Amino acid sequence: MxxxxxxxxxxxxxxxxxxxxxxxxxxxxxxxxxxxxxxxxxxxxxxxxxxxxxxxxxxxxxxxxxxxxxxxxxxxxxxxxxxxxxxxxxxxxxxxxxxxxxxxxxxxxxxxxxxxxxxxxxxxxxxxxxxPEEWTDAAFSSEYTPRLTAAELAGLGEEIAALVQRYGERGRAAEAAGDTTGREHVALHLYGFPYRSSGGTA
CATH class of the missing domain: 1.10.10.10 (Winged helix-like DNA-binding domain superfamily/Winged helix DNA-binding domain)
Incomplete structure (x- = not known):
């Protein structure tokens, strides 16, 4: 391995x-x-x-x-x-x-x-x-607000990083094999941080 x-x-x-x-x-x-x-x-x-x-x-x-x-x-x-x-x-x-x-x-x-x-x-x-429509449909912007401990937030970040790494390696392997059709650079921005409500609403 x-x-x-x-x-x-x-x-x-x-x-x-x-x-x-x-x-x-x-x-x-x-x-x-x-x-x-x-x-x-x-x-x-x-x-x-x-x-x-x-x-x-x-x-x-x-x-x-x-x-x-x-x-x-x-x-x-x-x-x-x-x-x-x-x-x-x-x-x-x-x-x-x-x-x-x-x-x-x-x-x-x-x-x-x-x-x-x-x-x-x-x-x-x-x-x-x-x-193209396939790209605008695939693009996303999301926000989630779970209640977590610091350890759970750290674990979530590690799992997300591992998932993104797998997709990145899959893409590099496909490109190395000549599969470049429809492949673009993709930006994935993630933030995970604690906050406390100030009384406002989203």
Whole structure:
């Protein structure tokens, strides 16, 4: 049985600080979609100078988030980059909130991630009329409010992650076998957090 891959977890504050810059999150997202790209290609995607993009790519690489892909270079003059892990990355707030700086960085990164996710979903809503009906019917936005313990919420998150991983591996295996028809990148945004009623209604 193949060993289950785990999502790399950031536990070093300097590494987490890499994503306190929104442009780096944007570059990372573009690389995740493209699988590999040069600084010039990414600069066009984010409408920034190539030199600036190169600097941010090197910063991410220095902390192990990206690696060079020299096998993709045809002339050796321009660097190709790809993600170091196809599982992305994660972090736990409790690893950083013991000091004010760590708490501030966690807040920055989390809010940047939330903003980019909202931006991506808003873009889909603006463009959904251009998607075939099978995709607009398949797309979903749901909210659930179960009463759980912290341990149950953690377990729910682990089960969801395992389910998404199985679908991701199924898709990669199908693509590797040449089954690419009808396959698109899919964004799945999930949040699980405690809250207390303030007396309002949904």
């Amino acid at each position: 193949a060993k289950e891959k785990k999502t790399p977890s950031i536990t070093d504050l300097d590494a987490l600080k890499v994503f306190a810059h929104p442009l780096r999150i944007a570059l990372y997202r573009h690389l995740r979609t493209a699988e590999a790209a040069t600084a010039s290609q990414l600069a066009e995607q984010v409408d920034e100078a190539v030199a600036l993009v190169s600097y941010h790519l090197r910063r991410m690489a220095a902390h192990g988030f990206l690696v060079e892909a020299p096998e993709l270079s045809t002339d050796g003059r321009e660097r190709w980059w790809k993600l170091a892990s196809d599982r992305g990355w994660s972090f736990r707030s409790s690893d950083f909130t013991g000091d004010p700086e760590g708490a501030a960085v966690v807040g920055q990164v989390t809010r940047h991630l939330l903003a980019t996710r909202a931006e991506r979903y808003s873009a889909y809503l603006d463009q959904q009329a251009a998607w």
